Amino acid sequence: MNSMHLPVHQLRADLDAKKYSAQELASSYMKRIHETQKTLNAFITVLSDEEVGKRAAYADELMRVGKTSFLTGIPYAAKDIFLTRGIRTTAASKILKEYVATYDGTAIEKSADAVLLGKANLDEFAMGSSNEYSAFGPVKNPYSLEHVPGGSSGGSAVAVASQQAAFAFGTDTGGSIRLPAGFSSVVGFKPTYGRISRYGVIAMDSSLDTVGFLTQDVRDSAMLLEALAGRDERDSTTIDRPVEKYSEGMEDGVAGMRIGIPKEYFEVDGVQEPVRRSIEDIRALLESLGATVQEVSLPHTRYAMAAYYILTPSEVSSNLAKFDGIRYGTRPLNAKNLDEIYLETRENGFGKEAKRRIMLGAFTLSSNHIDSYYNKALKVRRLAAQDFENVFKEVDMIVCPTTPTVPFKLGERMTDPVSMYVADSLTIPTSLAGVPALSLPVASHNNLPIGAQCIARLFDERTLFRVARTIERELQWTKPRLAI
Numbered sequence: 103m104n105s106m107h108l109p110v111h112q113l114r115a116d117l118d119a120k121k122y123s124a125q126e127l128a129s130s131y132m133k134r135i136h137e138t139q140k141t142l143n144a145f146i147t148v149l150s151d152e153e154v155g156k157r158a159a160y161a162d163e164l165m166r167v168g169k170t171s172f173l174t175g176i177p178y179a180a181k182d183i184f185l186t187r188g189i190r191t192t193a194a195s196k197i198l199k200e201y202v203a204t205y206d207g208t209a210i211e212k213s214a215d216a217v218l219l220g221k222a223n224l225d226e227f228a229m230g231s232s233n234e235y236s237a238f239g240p241v242k243n244p245y246s247l248e249h250v251p252g253g254s255s256g257g258s259a260v261a262v263a264s265q266q267a268a269f270a271f272g273t274d275t276g277g278s279i280r281l282p283a284g285f286s287s288v289v290g291f292k293p294t295y296g297r298i299s300r301y302g303v304i305a306m307d308s309s310l311d312t313v314g315f316l317t318q319d320v321r322d323s324a325m326l327l328e329a330l331a332g333r334d335e336r337d338s339t340t341i342d343r344p345v346e347k348y349s350e351g352m353e354d355g356v357a358g359m360r361i362g363i364p365k366e367y368f369e370v371d372g373v374q375e376p377v378r379r380s381i382e383d384i385r386a387l388l389e390s391l392g393a394t395v396q397e398v399s400l401p402h403t404r405y406a407m408a409a410y411y412i413l414t415p416s417e418v419s420s421n422l423a424k425f426d427g428i429r430y431g432t433r434p435l436n437a438k439n440l441d442e443i444y445l446e447t448r449e450n451g452f453g454k455e456a457k458r459r460i461m462l463g464a465f466t467l468s469s470n471h472i473d474s475y476y477n478k479a480l481k482v483r484r485l486a487a488q489d490f491e492n493v494f495k496e497v498d499m500i501v502c503p504t505t506p507t508v509p510f511k512l513g514e515r516m517t518d519p520v521s522m523y524v525a526d527s528l529t530i531p532t533s534l535a536g537v538p539a540l541s542l543p544v545a546s547h548n549n550l551p552i553g554a555q556c557i558a559r560l561f562d563e564r565t566l567f568r569v570a571r572t573i574e575r576e577l578q579w580t581k582p583r584l585a586i
């Protein structure tokens with residue numbers, strides 16, 4: 103079967119037309135996973151062919167009796183930070199390497215008719231930008247095996263890019279969906295904070311974490327949002343607002359729209375020429391289609407990263423406290439007392455980046471320093487949000503690069519954490535403001551992918567999809583070739 107490059111909405115149409123069954127579809131994806139897993143390492147856990155077959159047979163049965171939803175029978179991957187009943191959830195950490203949750207989170211529950219194929223690799227506890235901070239080994243970029251796929255949802259992005267899953271769930275706290283989407287030439291969408299429930303997703307930075315998707319195209323993102331958005335009593339940060347028909351009006355074009363390009367996004371460290379050029383091409387395209395494109399200013403961009411790397415370690419140090427060998431985490435057998443249990447569990451269980459953030463966070467929250475770090479960072483966050491509020495008085499949408507560079511080489515940034523952090527310098531401000539954003543593939547340079555980011559007002563996902571879809575439909579560019 104050769105349908106694995108197709109978006110979900112097309113697979114849906116094919117399944118409904120009985121071109122193939124859910125079981126046939128699932129087994130062709132499984133075959134592809136078996137071919138590529140050794141090389142790309144996109145998954146931490148792959149379900150057995152038998153288990154996947156059972157899930158697909160259930161979907162076939164639902165379709166047979168006419169109980170079909172958008173996701174029935176669609177093969178997918180979930181970042182291994184989404185709790186799945188009976189299937190281990192590791193967060194790519196040694197500390198959870200044998201942890202099996204007793205319940206499904208909301209996103210998994212809402213996808214019960216879809217066919218889960220496996221749990222995708224990530225940076226440990228979703229902290230990282232390259233998917234190299236995984237206790238289960240790095241993920242490779244499917245267009246060039248010496249390069250990183252971006253992180254932290256690297257496995258999710260690669261699973262979709264290399265046709266091992268039709269879509270994947272990811273999480274985005276400071277860019278973890280958009281960055282790997284950009285580096286892997288797929289669409290990556292993060293909704294407005296609070297739009298999709300995070301119940302049953304292991305928390306990293308609770309005030310910024312969002313659940314989103316990696317997909318083949320923009321329409322899939324919109325349709326998945328229709329299926330997953332909504333208030334959830336089990337996640338008090340979800341907003342009680344009607345779920346819209348996000349895919350409606352997507353094809354209506356951009357004539358008469360006002361679109362902003364933030365000048366500060368070209369002033370951050372190391373914006374590469376091909377990245378700059380890709381935005382110029384989009385600007386020319388949007389103007390030719392009748393939009394007004396203007397330069398806008400988000401003056402606090404340069405402080406956003408510093409604020410984020412205070413806020414995130416602070417919340418991480420608190421969220422990861424429960425991995426202590428008593429509540430969660432593999433307990434050492436030879437420990438003599440409670441202190442030893444804590445120490446040995448955490449010393450052996452956490453990787454370098456997790457430890458770095460726990461230590462930083464314990465410091466920034468300590469009573470002597472909280473005002474000069476954490477509380478100050480909260481104020482910067484407010485200012486960054488205000489930047490967006492001001493700009494959205496002038497324009498309907500923002501278009502900018504997803505990340506300053508094309509994918510970097512494996513190992514290249516591992517010795518210098520700050521060089522890793524700057525990969526998110528253009529995705530973080532959006533996260534601080536809580537606004538929705540999407541990265542879509544728009545160019546390639548030496549067969550390395552380049553993504554562009556669209557950003558909209560709070561809860562204005564419809565405009566986001568409409569502009570992104572227009573670019574996707576109209577832009578002429580050369581797709582990178584898969585190396586495997």
Ligand code: GLN
Binds near residue numbers: 230231277306
């Ligand atoms: N790379 C960023 C970090 O390490 C973003 C992570 C994320 O969005 N989960 O914090």
